[in-house]
Every structure is written in C-alpha cells, then in structure tokens.
Amino acid sequence: MSISRRKFLGWVGAAGVGTVVARSAHASGNKHFEGYPGSFGVLHDMTRCVGCRSCEAACNHVNSLPAPEQPFTDLSVLMQERRTTEKSFTVVNKYSVASRQTPLFRKIQCNHCLEPACASACFVKAFQKTSTGAVIYDPSVCVGCRYCMIACPFEIPAYEYNEALSPRVMKCTLCYPRISQGQLPGCVEACPMEALTFGKREDLIETARERIRQFPGRYVDHIYGETEMGGTSWLYLSGVPFSQVGMREDLGVTPAPELTFGALSVVPIVAGLWPVLLTGIYAISKRKEIIFQQELEAVKKAAQSRSKEEI
Amino acid sequence: MDTIFYTYQEFYTHTKAIAYLLMVAALIGIACFWKFLSGKDDADQDRTL
Amino acid sequence: MSATTSRGSQTWFTPFNVITSAIIIVGLVITFLRFTKGLGAVTHLSHDNPWGLWISFDLLVGVALAAGGYVTSAAVYLFGLRKYHSAVRPAVLTGFLGYALVVFALHYDVGRPWRLPYPFIMQQGTTSLLFEVAACVALYLTVLFLEFVPAALEWLGLKRVRDLITRLTLALTILGVVLSTLHQSSLGALFLIAPSKLHPLWYSPYLPVYFFVSSIIAGLSMVIFESTLSHHYFADKMDQTHLDEKEGVTLGFGKAASLVLAGYFFIKLMGVAGGDNWRLLGTSYGLWFLVEMIGFIALPAFLYAVGVRNKDLPLIKWTALWTIIGIVLNRLTVGLIAFNWQLPPSRRYFPHWMEIAISIFIVTVGIVVFKFIVTRMPIFYEHPEYKDAH
Numbered sequence: 057m058s059i060s061r062r063k064f065l066g067w068v069g070a071a072g073v074g075t076v077v078a079r080s081a082h083a084s085g086n087k088h089f090e091g092y093p094g095s096f097g098v099l100h101d102m103t104r105c106v107g108c109r110s111c112e113a114a115c116n117h118v119n120s121l122p123a124p125e126q127p128f129t130d131l132s133v134l135m136q137e138r139r140t141t142e143k144s145f146t147v148v149n150k151y152s153v154a155s156r157q158t159p160l161f162r163k164i165q166c167n168h169c170l171e172p173a174c175a176s177a178c179f180v181k182a183f184q185k186t187s188t189g190a191v192i193y194d195p196s197v198c199v200g201c202r203y204c205m206i207a208c209p210f211e212i213p214a215y216e217y218n219e220a221l222s223p224r225v226m227k228c229t230l231c232y233p234r235i236s237q238g239q240l241p242g243c244v245e246a247c248p249m250e251a252l253t254f255g256k257r258e259d260l261i262e263t264a265r266e267r268i269r270q271f272p273g274r275y276v277d278h279i280y281g282e283t284e285m286g287g288t289s290w291l292y293l294s295g296v297p298f299s300q301v302g303m304r305e306d307l308g309v310t311p312a313p314e315l316t317f318g319a320l321s322v323v324p325i326v327a328g329l330w331p332v333l334l335t336g337i338y339a340i341s342k343r344k345e346i347i348f349q350q351e352l353e354a355v356k357k358a359a360q361s362r363s364k365e366e367i
Numbered sequence: 368m369d370t371i372f373y374t375y376q377e378f379y380t381h382t383k384a385i386a387y388l389l390m391v392a393a394l395i396g397i398a399c400f401w402k403f404l405s406g407k408d409d410a411d412q413d414r415t416l
Numbered sequence: 417m418s419a420t421t422s423r424g425s426q427t428w429f430t431p432f433n434v435i436t437s438a439i440i441i442v443g444l445v446i447t448f449l450r451f452t453k454g455l456g457a458v459t460h461l462s463h464d465n466p467w468g469l470w471i472s473f474d475l476l477v478g479v480a481l482a483a484g485g486y487v488t489s490a491a492v493y494l495f496g497l498r499k500y501h502s503a504v505r506p507a508v509l510t511g512f513l514g515y516a517l518v519v520f521a522l523h524y525d526v527g528r529p530w531r532l533p534y535p536f537i538m539q540q541g542t543t544s545l546l547f548e549v550a551a552c553v554a555l556y557l558t559v560l561f562l563e564f565v566p567a568a569l570e571w572l573g574l575k576r577v578r579d580l581i582t583r584l585t586l587a588l589t590i591l592g593v594v595l596s597t598l599h600q601s602s603l604g605a606l607f608l609i610a611p612s613k614l615h616p617l618w619y620s621p622y623l624p625v626y627f628f629v630s631s632i633i634a635g636l637s638m639v640i641f642e643s644t645l646s647h648h649y650f651a652d653k654m655d656q657t658h659l660d661e662k663e664g665v666t667l668g669f670g671k672a673a674s675l676v677l678a679g680y681f682f683i684k685l686m687g688v689a690g691g692d693n694w695r696l697l698g699t700s701y702g703l704w705f706l707v708e709m710i711g712f713i714a715l716p717a718f719l720y721a722v723g724v725r726n727k728d729l730p731l732i733k734w735t736a737l738w739t740i741i742g743i744v745l746n747r748l749t750v751g752l753i754a755f756n757w758q759l760p761p762s763r764r765y766f767p768h769w770m771e772i773a774i775s776i777f778i779v780t781v782g783i784v785v786f787k788f789i790v791t792r793m794p795i796f797y798e799h800p801e802y803k804d805a806h
Binding site: 139140141142173175176177178179180181182197198199200201202203205206207209211213214215216217218219220221222223224304306307308312313315316318319320322323326327330331334335337338341342344345 | 457
C-alpha cells in the first residue's frame with residue numbers, strides 16, 4: 057500500500073502542476089480574443105471632412121502609385137461614387153443628404169479589421185493582421201485566386217487585372233512601413249482639417265465617445281467600426297445615419313473567422329467518421345453476399361444428395 | 368502551447384493545422400486498424416473458400 | 417454525327433472534327449491573349465466581381481457534374497450493388513476527366529497558375545475553405561486517376577501493375593467518398609464568409625449540405641445522361657454485359673435521384689424557415705428561387721418517380737437532362753446571379769464572350785479526350801483477359 061500511497065501523492069503533485077499550467081494557458085486566452093493590445097487605428101470624423109482630396113494625393117505619393125488621369129486638385133471627380141482600385145488605395149466620396157445643407161464626405165480605404173475576412177479566406181496566408189493594427193499582404197506567395205475580394209465585406213481589395221504574369225491584390229497597408237518607424241500614415245499627415253486622427257484604437261474609441269458626448273447634435277450616436285464584423289482598426293463618426301453615406305449597417309458583429317468556423321469544424325469529423333461508416337456499410341453488404349453464397353451451396357448440396365438418394 | 372494568441376484568426380490557423388494533420392492520421396490509421404480487425408476473418412475465409 | 421464513331425478509312429473532315437478544331441483554335445488564341453495581356457483583356461471581371469464564369473461554371477458546375485465517379489463507385493463497391501458494375505468505368509472516367517478539366521480551367525482563372533501548389537508547399541492557410549477545397553481536389557484527382565488507370569493498363573497490357581492497383585479498390589473508393597463529401601460541400605461553404613453579398617434565399621448555414629446533397633443528384637443524373645449519349649455514339653464499343661445492365665442502371669439511378677431530390681426539396685425549405693426568409697419569396701429573387709424549387713427540384717423528383725414506376729426509360733433520360741440543367745442553374749445562381757445582388761446594375765457582372773469561349777473550349781477538350789479514350793481502352797466493355805477479375 058505504501059507504493060500506491062506514494063504514487064497517489066505523486067499524482068496530486070502532478071495535478072497541481074497541471075492546474076497551474078492550465079490557468080496560465082487560460083490567461084493567454086484560448087477562448088476569447090480581443091485583438092492586439094495597443095494596436096493602432098484611425099478615427100475618421102466625417103463632419104470635419106471637406107472633400108479636398110489631400111489624403112488621396114498623399115496616399116498616391118507615399119505608395120508610389122501611378123499618376124491619376126485627372127489631378128487630385130480636380131474636385132469634379134467627386135460627382136461620381138468611386139471605389140478603391142489597384143491604382144488608388146483610398147478615395148473620397150461626396151454624399152448629399154436631404155437633412156443637411158452641406159454635403160458629407162466619406163473617405164474609403166481598407167478598414168484593417170481586427171479579424172480580417174481576407175486573412176481568414178486566404179489559402180496561402182498572404183494576409184496578416186500585425187500587432188501594429190495594419191493588415192498587410194505578401195505578394196510573394198499570392199496565387200491570385202481573389203477569394204479575399206469575395207470575402208471582404210467592405211469591398212476593398214482590388215486586383216491588377218491587366219498584369220499578365222505578376223498580378224497583385226492591391227489595398228491600403230495603413231502605411232505599415234511608416235507606422236513601424238513611428239511616422240503617421242500618409243493620409244493622416246496630409247489632412248488639413250484634422251478629420252483623421254491616428255492613435256491607439258482604444259484611445260480613439262474614447263475620443264470618439266467624448267466627441268459624441270460633447271456635441272450630441274452633431275453626431276449620430278454610433279462609432280462605425282467599433283463592433284462591425286468584430287471591429288475594425290478604422291473608426292468612423294458621422295452626422296447622419298451611416299447607410300446614408302454608403303456604409304452598410306447590416307454587416308453584423310460576427311468576426312469573419314466565426315462565419316466559416318462551423319463548416320470547418322465538420323471537416324475533421326467527416327474525415328474521422330465517414331471511413332468508419334462506409335467500411336461498416338461495405339462489411340454488411342459483403343457479409344450478406346457471403347451468406348447468400350453459403351446458402352446457395354447448401355441448397356445445391358441438398359439437391360445433389362437428394363438426387364443421389366433417388367438414384 | 369506557449370504561444371499567446373491575440374486573434375481568433377491566429378488561434379484557428381493553429382488549431383486547424385493540427386486538425387488537418389490528425390485527419391491524415393485518421394484516414395491512414397482507420398484503414399490499418401480495419402486490416403488488423405478483420406485480418407483473421409479474411410484468413411478464415413481463404414481457408415474455407 | 418454517327419459517322420464520327422466509325423473508325424479508319426473515312427475522311428478526316430467530319431462535322432465533329434471540323435467544329436472541334438475550330439473551337440480549339442479559337443481557344444488557343446484566347447489562351448495566348450490571357451497569358452500575354454492579362455485577365456483584364458479577356459474577361460469582364462472587376463474589383464466588385466472577382467469571380468466570374470470560370471469559377472461558377474468551370475469550377476462549381478464542373479465539380480458537381482463530375483460527381484458521378486464517387487456516387488457510382490460507392491454504390492457498386494460499398495453498397496454492394498454489383499448489378500451496376502458496368503457503369504463504374506464510364507463514370508470514373510468522366511469523373512477523372514471532369515476534375516482534370518477543372519484544374520486545367522483554374523490555370524486560366526488564377527493570377528499566377530504556376531503557384532497553385534503554394535498552399536501545400538509554402539504556407540498553409542488552414543482557416544480558408546478554399547484550402548480545404550484545394551487539398552481535396554488535388555487528392556481526389558489522384559484517387560480518380562488511380563481508379564481509372566487499370567483500364568489504361570489493360571489497354572497497354574501491363575498486367576502486374578494493374579493487379580496491384582485494383583487491390584486498392586476498396587480503400588480508394590472510401591477515400592474518394594470522404595474527399596468528395598468534403599470538397600463538394602466546401603464549394604458551398606466558400607460563400608459562408610460573404611453573408612453580406614449572397615442573397616439570403618441562397619445564403620444559409622446549410623449551404624455546404626445543399627452543395628453536397630445536390631452533387632449526389634448531379635452525379636446520378638449525369639450517369640444516366642452520359643450512358644444515353646454513349647449508347648448513341650459508342651454502342652459498337654459496348655459488350656453484352658454493359659448493354660444488359662444499362663436498363664437496370666437507368667431505373668436504379670433514376671429511383672435514387674428521385675428520392676434524393678425529394679429530400680433536397682425539404683432541406684432547402686428548412687433553410688428558408690431557418691432564416692425566416694418567407695417574405696422574400698414575393699420578390700423577384702424569390703420568384704427565381706421558386707422556379708428552382710418547383711421547376712428544377714420538385715418537378716424532376718416527380719418525373720423521375722413516374723418514369724421509374726412506369727419503367728419509362730425515355731422519360732427518365734429526359735428528366736436526367738432537366739435535373740442537370742437545374743444543378744447548373746443553381747451553381748450559376750449562387751456564384752453569379754444571387755451574388756452581389758445588392759450592387760447597382762452598372763456594377764454587376766456579365767461574362768465577356770471570350771470567357772464563354774474558353775469554357776466551351778475546355779468542355780470540347782474534355783469530349784475529344786473522352787472520345788480518344790473510349791475508342792481505345794476497355795471502358796464500355798470488359799477486357800477479354802480480365803473477365804470477372806474485378
């Protein structure tokens with residue numbers, strides 16, 4: 057009994073270690089994830105934006121994109137609703153809203169989701185949410201399937217359709233090279249109206265709340281991007297409901313990876329159980345066949361012996 | 368197991384990678400196990416048939 | 417067209433040869449354009465519509481219609497329905513060619529086709545449904561090749577290798593069904609990531625199940641349809657067993673298709689209930705959904721049933737064709753018609769004629785290769801040296 061007593065104490069000790077390990081694993085959060093602490097974002101206050109297109113020009117310059125057909129000083133392009141393309145990572149659109157005398161302007165670019173749909177959809181992990189908050193893309197592994205473009209709920213990634221041999225997916229990088237060196241993103245730096253504020257996402261949410269609190273008449277009481285698709289690093293304040301400035305309010309709060317989680321979870325179960333089920337079905341049909349053969353032979357033998365007896 | 372995950376995306380990438388390896392193991396493992404399970408049956412059958 | 421089936425002596429300038437050559441020449445010219453000028457020169461793909469006809473038709477439809485391979489081999493080798501044995505080889509061959517063409521077509525659609533193995537050799541994006549599809553399609557193509565290759569080996573007279581591979585039949589069949597279940601359903605699951613873009617009548621958490629179940633229907637119907645065509649054009653290649661079993665295959669598979677269609681009808685209905693989308697049935701998309709539900713699911717289920725009860729073979733054959741059209745429409749709806757339904761018409765997609773031409777080109781290549789193989793290898797007949805060997 058003494059041995060088993062020692063063993064028992066050993067188990068107790070092991071169990072103690074086990075709970076400690078389990079607790080630290082839990083502390084690292086294997087159930088609930090809230091994104092990189094202290095990651096950056098940008099707050100876009102649409103009520104301050106005047107549609108000067110300075111951010112578009114800066115973005116074009118910083119990312120060495122090809123010169124546009126019309127210069128950035130030409131504001132007539134605002135007459136048309138535009139989207140991001142492979143040559144422009146950000147565009148400003150003008151929205152004339154009935155309830156306001158002056159139009160509203162909205163800047164569009166990658167929202168840098170906390171749980172990016174593009175990264176969830178990419179089958180070569182070409183997209184990565186970095187600890188800075190930027191969602192970056194690695195063209196050196198990209199196959200060009202364009203599933204990221206299907207997945208993106210904000211319709212941001214664009215594709216170099218006219219590149220024959222080395223087409224890339226093109227989108228805003230949150231100026232990842234610049235913010236890694238402590239510089240501001242190109243668009244934020246260029247904005248003359250302080251309509252764009254760069255900072256830690258959690259601080260930006262506070263700033264936005266504060267503005268809504270101070271000027272309740274100026275803003276609708278919602279920070280777009282705080283919860284949309286599980287939250288985005290870009291946040292928006294508007295003076296009118298967001299649907300009136302072309303932003304979808306029906307996206308929900310489910311992070312993209314959760315949308316496919318169920319389907320992906322079934323995969324290993326099918327791989328594990330289907331062979332068992334199918335082998336079982338095979339074995340049953342095979343057994344039936346063998347029994348049939350045996351019975352057939354028995355009948356034949358019986359018939360033979362009967363015919364012998366008769367002779 | 369020491370890796371700290373900050374996003375669902377990272378966590379799922381990790382867990383699904385292991386699941387894929389286990390799937391390969393399951394497919395091969397179950398095939399081999401069936402051979403072992405019915406190995407003697409087949410031998411009996413060969414003798415009788 | 418019957419002239420094309422007879423061998424030798426005749427002139428090369430048959431209608432079949434002339435038409436296929438013309439299509440192939442056009443296809444090669446567009447291929448050249450695609451790889452010198454880029455996707456933009458030959459497609460209407462856009463930033464809003466990154467997936468067009470080549471994904472919806474060549475991939476989604478192609479894979480669904482190639483399901484005959486796993487359905488037939490499962491019926492014969494796993495469920496013990498030996499009386500359908502003669503249907504296995506044509507079904508496996510069309511399955512193999514179907515998947516080979518899907519992979520071939522993908523080389524046109526992806527930006528850098530030489531990187532197609534990257535998900536396996538560079539970085540594994542394990543959270544992507546597309547990774548799952550890619551892995552399963554790659555493996556299943558190998559499985560189908562191994563299932564088909566005994567016919568080629570019999571033709572070439574390589575008995576020992578052939579015997580070695582046929583010993584794997586059971587394992588290959590089970591692996592084939594597992595892989596097919598996974599990637600047929602995952603093709604539907606591809607769209608689960610985009611609830612904001614696919615119309616709610618088609619977007620459902622059951623989407624993967626719908627794709628899997630409808631692939632069984634597509635597989636059964638394709639076997640019936642192909643056997644009708646093959647009998648018309650390649651009857652001289654068929655042995656007595658094949659001809660004797662043909663009627664049984666049509667009746668049996670028709671009965672199975674009818675039953676699965678009935679089940680499919682109800683689970684589709686449960687999807688509408690699950691999303692509480694009843695009121696959407698009154699919209700124009702709802703009308704299209706009802707056309708699919710009644711015209712291409714309920715109606716063929718009923719027609720198959722009538723055909724099987726009355727042993728009306730022509731009715732079953734026509735129903736098979738109708739069902740296949742229904743599956744094609746379903747995949748095109750999910751991939752193109754109901755996708756991006758909220759965008760204004762100016763930002764919607766309609767295929768460029770060259771996209772359509774490439775899809776026709778790829779189907780034509782498939783028919784030519786199929787014809788080459790069945791006129792040479794033991795597909796519709798058992799090789800005299802291997803009678804009863806499988």
